[in-house]
Amino acid sequence: MSALLEVSGVSVSFDGFKALNNLSFSIDRAELRAVIGPNGAGKTTFMDVVTGKTRPDEGHVLWGEPPVSLLGKSESKIAMEGVGRKFQRPTVFEDQTVQDNLMMALKKSRSPLAVLLFKPETPDFARVEELADVIGLDAVLSRKSGELSHGQKQWLEIGMLLAQEPKLLLVDEPAAGMTTAERQKTTQILRDAAKTRAVVVVEHDMDFVRRLDCKVTVLHEGSVLAEGSIDHVTKNQQVIEVYLGR
Numbered sequence: 001m002s003a004l005l006e007v008s009g010v011s012v013s014f015d016g017f018k019a020l021n022n023l024s025f026s027i028d029r030a031e032l033r034a035v036i037g038p039n040g041a042g043k044t045t046f047m048d049v050v051t052g053k054t055r056p057d058e059g060h061v062l063w064g065e066p067p068v069s070l071l072g073k074s075e076s077k078i079a080m081e082g083v084g085r086k087f088q089r090p091t092v093f094e095d096q097t098v099q100d101n102l103m104m105a106l107k108k109s110r111s112p113l114a115v116l117l118f119k120p121e122t123p124d125f126a127r128v129e130e131l132a133d134v135i136g137l138d139a140v141l142s143r144k145s146g147e148l149s150h151g152q153k154q155w156l157e158i159g160m161l162l163a164q165e166p167k168l169l170l171v172d173e174p175a176a177g178m179t180t181a182e183r184q185k186t187t188q189i190l191r192d193a194a195k196t197r198a199v200v201v202v203e204h205d206m207d208f209v210r211r212l213d214c215k216v217t218v219l220h221e222g223s224v225l226a227e228g229s230i231d232h233v234t235k236n237q238q239v240i241e242v243y244l245g246r
């Protein structure tokens with residue numbers, strides 16, 4: 001079976017500085033992948049290229065089966081293809097309840113009229129409850145999102161992205177600012193989500209990455225430095241020098 005996402009030979013320059021330098025790697029359909037690397041390694045730029053925010057100078061980004069190029073597609077087109085992105089800061093509607101946030105995020109027609117006339121039906125409520133269960137917020141469905149803890153807001157946003165049924169979820173530093181218990185729950189949510197789709201987690205926290213227990217891609221100076229299990233990459237001498245030794 002071919003990969004869901006294949007990035008090959010991608011380079012991106014900013015004023016002559018190569019943020020991505022001949023970057024190549026691929027992600028399978030239902031896999032959890034951690035992408036790590038020191039500051040400036042190109043992790044954000046990689047996500048920007050996949051989501052259409054940044055156009056590479058060279059290379060290919062192929063998606064799906066049969067593979068189509070994502071390059072040249074708009075950010076909204078790429079989102080509609082099934083690429084979801086979670087930024088570091090949670091962006092939920094704080095005045096709305098957890099239930100309303102999830103309801104608004106359900107995969108529905110996005111035309112302005114359809115959004116205006118949207119009236120939730122029984123299957124929509126059932127889907128919202130299912131999502132709330134997945135993200136551990138079933139007991140707080142009627143709470144305003146602004147009253148949630150930082151961790152709960154992050155889970156809500158993950159739930160809102162899952163409501164869109166993405167084929168690939170890109171998640172930027174989900175564990176930042178979380179308590180130990182919240183991190184454990186987040187690990188569970190991401191591992192469960194990756195059973196039915198690809199989930200790529202960009203993360204600095206090594207303990208968190210270890211708990212994800214997945215293949216790890218180490219970026220350095222815009223290229224892949226090492227790839228494999230956490231034990232494999234953390235034993236790699238180059239990785240120790242450029243990343244772990246810092």
Ligand SMILES: Nc1ncnc2c1ncn2[C@@H]1O[C@H](COP(=O)(O)OP(=O)(O)OP(=O)(O)O)[C@@H](O)[C@H]1O
Binds near residue numbers: 014015
């Ligand atoms: N719009 C831009 N203009 C100029 N330089 C940029 C731009 N975006 C990124 N860079 C540079 O490209 C390099 C890679 O940045 P990127 O943000 O992708 O790294 P990162 O691995 O996400 O780092 P961090 O872990 O600090 O978030 C950095 O040196 C950064 O300063």
